[in-house]
Amino acid sequence: MANENVIHTNDELFKCNICDRGFRSKRGLNQHQRVCKDSSMEENLITVSTSENESPQIEIGFKWGEFDGKEINKNFDFVYEKVVFWRKNLFMLPTGRAGKKFIDEITRLLHCWVDKSALADVAFKAIMIMPNLLLQKPSKTSKAKDHFNALEKRMELWESGDVLALYKESETIQKAFTKTSTSKKDINHISKKFANLMQKGNVNAAIKLLSNNMHNGILPLNEATIELLRQKHPSKQEASCSVLLPDNPEDIHPIQFESIDGDIVRKAVTKTRGGSGPSGLDADGWRKILLSNNHGEAPKDLCTAIAKVCKRLCTETCNSLMPFLACRLIPLDKKPGLRPIGVGEVLRRIIGKVVIYSLKTDVMSSVGSLQVCAGQEAGGETAVHAMREIYEDENTEAILLVDASNAFNSVNRKAFLHNIKVICPSIATFVINCYTTPSRLFVIGGYELSSEEGTTQGDPISMAVYAIATIPLILMLLEIIMNGPNDSVKEVAYADDLTAGGKISDLKVWWDKLRTIGPKFGYFPQAEKSYLIVKQDM
Numbered sequence: 001m002a003n004e005n006v007i008h009t010n011d012e013l014f015k016c017n018i019c020d021r022g023f024r025s026k027r028g029l030n031q032h033q034r035v036c037k038d039s040s041m042e043e044n045l046i047t048v049s050t051s052e053n054e055s056p057q058i059e060i061g062f063k064w065g066e067f068d069g070k071e072i073n074k075n076f077d078f079v080y081e082k083v084v085f086w087r088k089n090l091f092m093l094p095t096g097r098a099g100k101k102f103i104d105e106i107t108r109l110l111h112c113w114v115d116k117s118a119l120a121d122v123a124f125k126a127i128m129i130m131p132n133l134l135l136q137k138p139s140k141t142s143k144a145k146d147h148f149n150a151l152e153k154r155m156e157l158w159e160s161g162d163v164l165a166l167y168k169e170s171e172t173i174q175k176a177f178t179k180t181s182t183s184k185k186d187i188n189h190i191s192k193k194f195a196n197l198m199q200k201g202n203v204n205a206a207i208k209l210l211s212n213n214m215h216n217g218i219l220p221l222n223e224a225t226i227e228l229l230r231q232k233h234p235s236k237q238e239a240s241c242s243v244l245l246p247d248n249p250e251d252i253h254p255i256q257f258e259s260i261d262g263d264i265v266r267k268a269v270t271k272t273r274g275g276s277g278p279s280g281l282d283a284d285g286w287r288k289i290l291l292s293n294n295h296g297e298a299p300k301d302l303c304t305a306i307a308k309v310c311k312r313l314c315t316e317t318c319n320s321l322m323p324f325l326a327c328r329l330i331p332l333d334k335k336p337g338l339r340p341i342g343v344g345e346v347l348r349r350i351i352g353k354v355v356i357y358s359l360k361t362d363v364m365s366s367v368g369s370l371q372v373c374a375g376q377e378a379g380g381e382t383a384v385h386a387m388r389e390i391y392e393d394e395n396t397e398a399i400l401l402v403d404a405s406n407a408f409n410s411v412n413r414k415a416f417l418h419n420i421k422v423i424c425p426s427i428a429t430f431v432i433n434c435y436t437t438p439s440r441l442f443v444i445g446g447y448e449l450s451s452e453e454g455t456t457q458g459d460p461i462s463m464a465v466y467a468i469a470t471i472p473l474i475l476m477l478l479e480i481i482m483n484g485p486n487d488s489v490k491e492v493a494y495a496d497d498l499t500a501g502g503k504i505s506d507l508k509v510w511w512d513k514l515r516t517i518g519p520k521f522g523y524f525p526q527a528e529k530s531y532l533i534v535k536q537d538m
Helices: 026-043 069-083 097-114 120-134 144-160 163-175 184-199 203-212 223-232 262-271 283-290 298-315 346-367 379-392 413-423 425-435 462-482 504-521
Strands: 045-048 057-060 327-333 338-344 398-404 439-443 447-451 490-494 497-502 525-534
Touching: 069 120, 069 163, 097 120, 097 144, 097 283, 097 298, 120 144, 120 163, 144 163, 184 203, 223 327, 223 338, 223 447, 262 283, 262 298, 262 346, 283 298, 283 346, 298 346, 298 425, 338 346, 346 425, 346 462, 379 398, 379 490, 379 497, 398 504, 413 425, 413 462, 425 462, 462 490, 462 504, 497 504, 504 525
Parallel strands: 327 439
Antiparallel strands: 045 057, 327 338, 398 497, 398 525, 439 447, 490 497
8 A cells, every 4th residue: 555656855764664654763663653553454444325415424444453343342342341340460561572562552552542543442442451451460479471471472362353362361360369368457457557648648559558458448349338339429410500601712722732742741650659440550550661761662652642642632522531531439438438439540640640730820820819729839728827817807706617518529510511611721621521421430349330420539630620610609609798798708718628707697698608509519518517616705
């Protein structure tokens, strides 16, 4: 399929043997061929006849090794639905040609998605099943050499498209696992370690501890646990017209995201910690892939491909993102009660950090000083000092500390997806891509839930999104007070913690309005968990 019309200059020393394009460097040729290899599959175009008034419909077919696109897609769907419930049993990516092939394959699939090639619809699903199929430890006692040999053999099956053979091997390994009996002493030790990590603010390390000890400190998957999980993840709600801002979004030029490159991706990788999503590959595994010096240029090429994925997610509405957005859900025993710990895919968390790095200034300027959880330095301390000054004001009679029920999981998604286009248009497209479609939540044990409201726990952009989502609510509360006969109330917000100070009668008006309009935004204040701090002389 060589193209005879391609003109080569004397500087183009490296020629593609598929499409005959020329490149000045071997690295440029290698990057091109990863995509060209897939693009060459797209020549299998089937034209479907239509009526004279309709344009022809084109279906794109492709082959993956010995399998056609329809069969590969079916096999990927089957395997994905199984492996997302598996227990973690992965080895670190080995050095050498097998490890490099693994990295190159992820790079190729990401390029396919960015370039909207024939493989675009299956690219993310393929990437998310690769760890469980290709990096399964052959046995409990397997060594580095065994891992290298296993990966090399499995990569050959992967390239031939024999996904089911890989699945059968990995399934056999998973079945060989036996639940290790854990003494009460071991459980207590893990519980104490988890509590210490949480108290120190090391949330990611605490979540990883749970991920690596899935049989400890986790509620059994019974009807009671499932019902508690359902309550924590409400079904989709419609948005009231009264909470939607006038739809006049600002056009964002793609040039704004040109600063996103491989370097900023590597920076995000160094800051990413925690356990794995449904794919089974945790942050340590991704760092081994993306920051290693043992695989030549492959890690840098993959970082560049991730940067391109990020740019597309920020500039256009995308499809086929389900595996990218899926999470593992851990029902942590709160004693009493349940705390749902959502663990998203590490790739999503890396890209989320890249977006926040790039748009942090825009997000902070869009929320101003009304919400101090949007990345402002020392936001929590700022809120405390501001409220202290308000409390010490001679016109202040009391401070009202408001706690909301299940706040992050309940915020009205339709409302914030509409309002974010007006409040912070630069991040709107990325947020729309992440939250328009409900996220699948997989609970170890074989149960699945859907996240239809709120933001995803563990998502690096969730705090910024929540801050933007609550800005209209905060403004409406201020407007009600300022337009009323009494305007002594001043308020500060840090995420779902709203604090207001002023005269007691004015605070009563403010509280009543919050209870009325808050639920329209998905904000449900809890009186039994809120506090009114009154000055002694009042």
